[in-house]
Amino acid sequence: MGTQYDLTSKYDLAVIGGGVIGLSIAAQCAKNGWRVCVIDRDRIGKESSWAGAGILPAGASGLADDPIEQLRQLSDTLHAQWAEWLYELTRIDTEYQRCGGLYIARSPAERATMRANCLWWQELGIEYEPWSIDQVLSRCPMLEPQSLADPSTQSTSRVDFYWVQRDAQVRNPRHLIALKAACQTLGVCLIEQAKELSLQADGTSIQSIAFTPDEPGNRVKIVADRVCLATGAWTGPLLKTLGIETGIYPVRGQMQLYRFDRPPFACVVNEGHRYMVPRKDGRVLVGSCEEEVGFHKENTQEMMDQLADWASSLCPMIRRVPLEMQWSGLRPGSIDGFPYLGTLHPYTNGYIAAGHFRHGLHWSTATAVLMEQHMRGQKPLIDLEPFRLHRGNVS
Numbered sequence: 524m525g526t527q528y529d530l531t532s533k534y535d536l537a538v539i540g541g542g543v544i545g546l547s548i549a550a551q552c553a554k555n556g557w558r559v560c561v562i563d564r565d566r567i568g569k570e571s572s573w574a575g576a577g578i579l580p581a582g583a584s585g586l587a588d589d590p591i592e593q594l595r596q597l598s599d600t601l602h603a604q605w606a607e608w609l610y611e612l613t614r615i616d617t618e619y620q621r622c623g624g625l626y627i628a629r630s631p632a633e634r635a636t637m638r639a640n641c642l643w644w645q646e647l648g649i650e651y652e653p654w655s656i657d658q659v660l661s662r663c664p665m666l667e668p669q670s671l672a673d674p675s676t677q678s679t680s681r682v683d684f685y686w687v688q689r690d691a692q693v694r695n696p697r698h699l700i701a702l703k704a705a706c707q708t709l710g711v712c713l714i715e716q717a718k719e720l721s722l723q724a725d726g727t728s729i730q731s732i733a734f735t736p737d738e739p740g741n742r743v744k745i746v747a748d749r750v751c752l753a754t755g756a757w758t759g760p761l762l763k764t765l766g767i768e769t770g771i772y773p774v775r776g777q778m779q780l781y782r783f784d785r786p787p788f789a790c791v792v793n794e795g796h797r798y799m800v801p802r803k804d805g806r807v808l809v810g811s812c813e814e815e816v817g818f819h820k821e822n823t824q825e826m827m828d829q830l831a832d833w834a835s836s837l838c839p840m841i842r843r844v845p846l847e848m849q850w851s852g853l854r855p856g857s858i859d860g861f862p863y864l865g866t867l868h869p870y871t872n873g874y875i876a877a878g879h880f881r882h883g884l885h886w887s888t889a890t891a892v893l894m895e896q897h898m899r900g901q902k903p904l905i906d907l908e909p910f911r912l913h914r915g916n917v918s
């Protein structure tokens with residue numbers, strides 16, 4: 524059966540892209556009365572937002588000057604509220620929890636990075652504690668002492684441990700299902716399998732969005748007062764059709780999912796860019812990596828071996844439980860690490876919310892609230908100027 528949608532009237536907002544960013548914006552705007560549609564060329568909520576780990580590192584407790592920290596801080600506050608709101612609306616538990624984060628630094632380079640990180644945490648008022656091996660083992664008995672040794676010296680005295688109590692996680696596939704269900708409850712029209720999507724513009728106004736629907740037939744057109752692009756890693760090719768360049772590019776991350784009978788530890792375990800994320804049902808995610816390989820979404824044996832070696836070097840039990848799944852996703856990398864949030868100049872009714880790189884699940888709540896304020900012509904809670912589309916690295 525094809526998607527049912529109303530082509531006879533105008534939407535207040537059409538969001539292109541049904542990942543966590545597009546769905547969050549749609550839900551936020553529909554909650555406050557707008558008639559919204561979300562158009563995706565594939566299935567909603569199945570790209571990077573599904574592939575991610577759902578780690579939500581703690582936000583600043585004081586006033587943050589840095590625009591990224593402001594985004595993190597607002598998101599941190601909003602995630603707790605959104606988990607409750609989504610549960611009330613949909614009865615879906617997204618497993619949002621302040622599970623805490625353990626940071627391990629075994630190499631000299633990682634120890635130096637973590638010490639710099641501690642200074643940053645202090646400046647932001649993020650509480651952390653240096654931990655001893657005994658504290659680590661009482662919290663995470665499945666991590667074995669010999670496995671926590673610096674591989675070159677076999678001594679745990681050269682390993683640094685830090686604990687951040689306020690680090691959180693959300694089970695992102697469930698968060699997406701909840702967002703989708705919330706959108707449906709709020710009357711958002713969700714259009715999937717919209718192929719060969721194009722934007723028709725007249726001067727500085729986007730007039731309509733055309734696409735070929737999932738069932739063979741004529742092209743259809745959607746008309747909306749505002750159009751917001753939330754197309755993740757694929758934003759560059761779409762914008763190119765409008766003659767606009769962005770600094771957004773795909774960065775592949777590979778993942779593994781192991782199945783324990785019950786969670787081997789309760790917190791997120793981090794070391795550099797690698798992590799293990801325990802879910803409540805005993806599944807443990809192991810990730811990840813940053814690979815610039817274009818739009819190629821597959822797993823490589825080499826990376827699967829590296830992830831398994833790393834995880835089992837900390838938690839040898841991993842070698843004895845089934846590897847349930849492996850996958851990869853394309854993060855929307857941005858050239859300066861900042862997402863693009865704001866108006867899609869030169870179009871006065873076009874908007875962009877893309878390029879969240881490793882943080883889109885985290886920053887999705889703040890993005891939704893700020894984008895709604897911006898699109899309504901209100902002053903956003905956080906100044907969006909540093910996130911503008913044309914900021915020196917793009918033309």
Ligand SMILES: Cc1cc2nc3c(=O)[nH]c(=O)nc-3n(C[C@H](O)[C@H](O)[C@H](O)COP(=O)(O)OP(=O)(O)OC[C@H]3O[C@@H](n4cnc5c(N)ncnc54)[C@H](O)[C@@H]3O)c2cc1C
Pocket residue numbers: 539540541542543544545562563564565566567568569570571572573574575576577578579717720753754755756757758761775776777778810811851852853854855876877878879880881882883884885886
């Ligand atoms: C391995 C991995 C681990 C991660 N871990 C974390 C984490 O722990 N914490 C965190 O905060 N973030 C994490 N991320 C990053 C996060 O997942 C992304 O930043 C976020 O999902 C981006 O959301 P999005 O909605 O912009 O993109 P996506 O989820 O990729 O959605 C984009 C959507 O746009 C659609 N689309 C694209 N082009 C078109 C078109 N032309 N027409 C119509 N539709 C189109 C796609 O089909 C897709 O559904 C991780 C990512 C990966 C890959």
